[in-house]
Structures are given as C-alpha cells and as structure tokens.
Amino acid sequence: MNVIICNQRKELLNNLNIDVIKTLEGQFDADEIINMFRNFYYQRMILDITALKDYTDIKNLQKLSIALDMEKLILVLTDDEASALPSYLSKLISMGIYNFTRNVEGVLYLLNNPNSYRDVAQYHQLEDNQSAQVIYQGVETNYCRIIGIKNVTLQAGATTLAYMLVKSLKRKYNVVGVEVDDNKFNYFNDKSLESVLSKDLSKFLEKNNNKDVIIIDVNNSPIALSMAQEVIYLVEPSTIKLNELVSVKKNAFLELKDKKVILNKSLLSSKDVSELQYETKLNYLFNMPPLNERDKNIPMVDEFLVKLGFLKLQD
Numbered sequence: 001m002n003v004i005i006c007n008q009r010k011e012l013l014n015n016l017n018i019d020v021i022k023t024l025e026g027q028f029d030a031d032e033i034i035n036m037f038r039n040f041y042y043q044r045m046i047l048d049i050t051a052l053k054d055y056t057d058i059k060n061l062q063k064l065s066i067a068l069d070m071e072k073l074i075l076v077l078t079d080d081e082a083s084a085l086p087s088y089l090s091k092l093i094s095m096g097i098y099n100f101t102r103n104v105e106g107v108l109y110l111l112n113n114p115n116s117y118r119d120v121a122q123y124h125q126l127e128d129n130q131s132a133q134v135i136y137q138g139v140e141t142n143y144c145r146i147i148g149i150k151n152v153t154l155q156a157g158a159t160t161l162a163y164m165l166v167k168s169l170k171r172k173y174n175v176v177g178v179e180v181d182d183n184k185f186n187y188f189n190d191k192s193l194e195s196v197l198s199k200d201l202s203k204f205l206e207k208n209n210n211k212d213v214i215i216i217d218v219n220n221s222p223i224a225l226s227m228a229q230e231v232i233y234l235v236e237p238s239t240i241k242l243n244e245l246v247s248v249k250k251n252a253f254l255e256l257k258d259k260k261v262i263l264n265k266s267l268l269s270s271k272d273v274s275e276l277q278y279e280t281k282l283n284y285l286f287n288m289p290p291l292n293e294r295d296k297n298i299p300m301v302d303e304f305l306v307k308l309g310f311l312k313l314q315d
Contacts, residue, residue, distance in 0.1 A: 002111075003042045005033065007051035009076050015104050016046070018111065027053050030063035038067060046074045046107060058091045065095035074110050075100040093120050105306050112283060113260070119230065144209050147308075148218045148228030152256065153241040156234035157264045159184050160293050162217040166192050167293075168301045169213055171313045176208050179217035180224040198223040232285075234264040237276060253280040262286040262304070 001021035006013045010025060021042060028051060037045065045068070049055045052064075064073070075092070077100055092100060098115040101107055149158045149165070159179060166177035170192060177193045179185045180201055185193040196204045198221045205227060208214055218224035218231070225231060233256060235242075245252050262285050263273065273287050286304050302313045 001043055003037065003040075003045045004048075005045065005051045006048040008078065009048040009050060012104055013046065013048060013076065013107075016107060018108075024051070027051055029053050030060045033064060034067040042072065044072050044074055044111060046076060048076045050078060058088070061092065061097065062095055065097060070096040070098075071114065073097060073099060074107055076107065077102045089120075093117070101309070106309055109307055109309065113285065144211050144214060146205065146214045146216065146227065146229045148216045148225060148231040150218045150225065150231055150233055152233050152252065152261070153236045153245050156236040156241070158219075158234050159217050161234065161264060161288070162215045163188050163190065163193065164291065164293050164298055164301045165215050165305065166190070168298060168305060168313055169215075169310070172311060173212040174210070175213040175215065176211050177215040177217070178204055179219065180221040181219050182217070185217070201227060230260065233259055233261045235261055235284075236265050237263045237268055237272075253282055256282055260285050262288055264288045265290045 001019050004013055004016070004020055004023045005028065006023070006025055007027055022040075024036075030052060033047075033052070052060055054060050064070075075097055089100070092098075098117060098120050099110045101110060147165075149162045151158045159182075162177050162179070163185070166175050167190070169175040175192065177185065177190075178201070179193070179195050180198055183195045185195050194204070201216075201221070201224055205214065216224050216228050218228065235245075235256075249255075261282055263276075266273075266287050266289055268276065268287060270287075273284060277283060286307060288300060288304060291298055291300060306312055
C-alpha cells in the first residue's frame with residue numbers, strides 16, 4: 001500500500017489508479033512528515049514537493065533523506081525552474097533520492113521500475129554541462145539522453161524499432177539514431193540515421209552531444225552497450241523464439257532481471273503477458289505489437305516513449 005502527500009499537484013496525483021493506505025493534503029514541515037511516517041509501514045511514499053514547506057531549501061529534503069527510506073520515495077517535482085535545475089537534481093541524487101518525475105506516467109513507471117544510482121549517475125554533479133535539453137522520467141535536464149536498443153531473441157526488431165523511435169521523437173526533440181557495426185539503417189533513407197563501427201562510436205557521441213536524444217542500435221557491440229546510459233532489451237515472445245533462446249542460453253531470463261525488457265512484435269494478450277511474467281519471473285516494461293514502420297504517426301510508439309519519461313508527442 002502507498003502513501004500520497006499532496007498540495008499543488010493534487011489534481012495530477014488524483015489520476016493515479018493505485019492502492020493507497022493514507023493520503024495527506026496541505027503543506028508540512030520535514031519534521032512533521034518524519035514523525036508521521038518514521039514507524040509507519042508503506043510500500044512507496046509519493047510526495048508532491050510543494051507539500052514540503054520551503055522545499056527550495058535542499059536542507060529540508062536532507063532531513064527526510066536521513067530519517068526515511070529514500071528507496072521508497074517518489075518525488076513529484078513542479079513545473080517551475082527551481083526544482084528542475086541540474087544543480088537541484090544533482091543534490092537530490094547526492095542524498096539518495098533517485099526517483100523523481102513531474103507527471104503521472106513517470107510516477108506509474110517508477111512504482112514498478114525504481115531507479116538505482118546507475119540510472120541517474122549521468123546527471124550527478126554535472127551542473128556546468130550545457131548540452132541539450134531532455135526529459136528524464138518527466139524531469140527537464142540539460143544532458144543528452146543516450147538509449148541503446150538490443151535484441152535478446154534473434155531478429156527481435158531492434159533496428160526497425162530504433163528507426164520508429166527516432167521518427168516519433170523528431171516531432172519534439174533534436175534526435176539522431178546510430179547503428180553499430182551494421183548498415184541496415186541505409187535502407188530507411190533517413191538523414192537522422194547513421195551507421196558507425198564500434199571503434200568510431202565514441203567520436204560520434206561526442207560530435208552529437210548537442211542532441212536531446214541519441215538512439216543506438218547496439219547489435220552485438222559490447223562497446224555500444226557500455227556507452228548507452230540505458231538499454232532497452234527486446235524479446236519476441238513467440239514459442240519458437242523463446243525456446244530457441246533458452247536452448248542457447250539457459251539463464252537468459254535470469255540475466256535480464258532488473259533490466260528494461262519489452263515484448264516486441266508481440267501478439268500476446270494481457271493474460272498471456274501475465275503468464276509469461278510468471279514463467280520467466282520478469283516484469284516487462286511494455287507489450288509492443290507488430291507495427292507498420294511506414295505510418296507517419298505510430299500511437300503505440302508514442303505511448304512507449306511516454307512510459308520512458310518523454311513528453312507526449314501529440315496533443
């Protein structure tokens with residue numbers, strides 16, 4: 001069961017369809033929150049930052065970080081600049097507050113996929129970096145977001161999905177796609193896509209650090225895998241593909257634990273997905289059906305990008 005403490009973001013948090021054991025509305029001192037919840041059992045605390053008095057003074061959040069379990073906290077930031085500055089986010093990370101967002105989608109994502117330090121390390125103590133503006137879990141920062149796409153089952157569709165992500169993101173973001181050690185991007189005839197060898201990827205990323213987003217089709221490159229800030233792993237959930245995967249690598253699903261995995265080119269129903277989650281002991285980030293990459297707008301891709309924390313790409 002979850003706790004919600006809200007103030008100015010009340011309307012936003014009212015849209016959450018989750019189990020709640022306790023809801024507070026108004027403004028509270030850090031000490032008041034600590035006294036109420038120090039010995040109170042809850043799974044997650046969703047805290048509207050405006051419900052904390054003097055929240056712009058980072059010391060008040062520091063009090064919470066000392067007294068309460070920050071792994072259970074999801075901090076809902078405001079639209080004002082004060083709580084979106086890179087310096088402010090860096091201070092949050094220093095206190096062990098890794099889960100922050102500004103929208104409902106971000107809250108729902110973090111409930112099931114809490115961040116570790118590794119997920120936010122690129123934003124830590126980088127106040128002087130003035131590269132591109134990007135949304136991370138709904139929070140504006142000034143850093144290029146580098147997302148890798150990798151097949152787990154054979155031919156799970158990483159190249160085509162990377163292309164569709166770039167095409168959708170272009171509507172609101174400065175984005176480029178790059179494939180490593182292959183040249184299939186050439187077939188899409190899109191100037192936003194490039195192909196490089198592993199040895200040249202570092203130069204490519206440096207050259208494009210003014211972009212909002214870089215999508216990498218990592219293929220089998222360990223260098224590309226290590227350079228991506230986050231990686232989306234693709235599983236095509238047909239019986240043949242799944243059994244083929246397990247026959248080659250018995251611990252394949254165990255190795256995917258705590259990673260961002262989506263079902264791609266999937267015809268599974270919600271019930272089928274639940275059964276597969278039970279069988280593989282994985283929580284899948286998204287169930288992506290077969291798509292037509294020629295479509296100008298692809299709503300399912302847009303929905304997936306919102307789940308990753310990007311702004312809605314169409315009104």
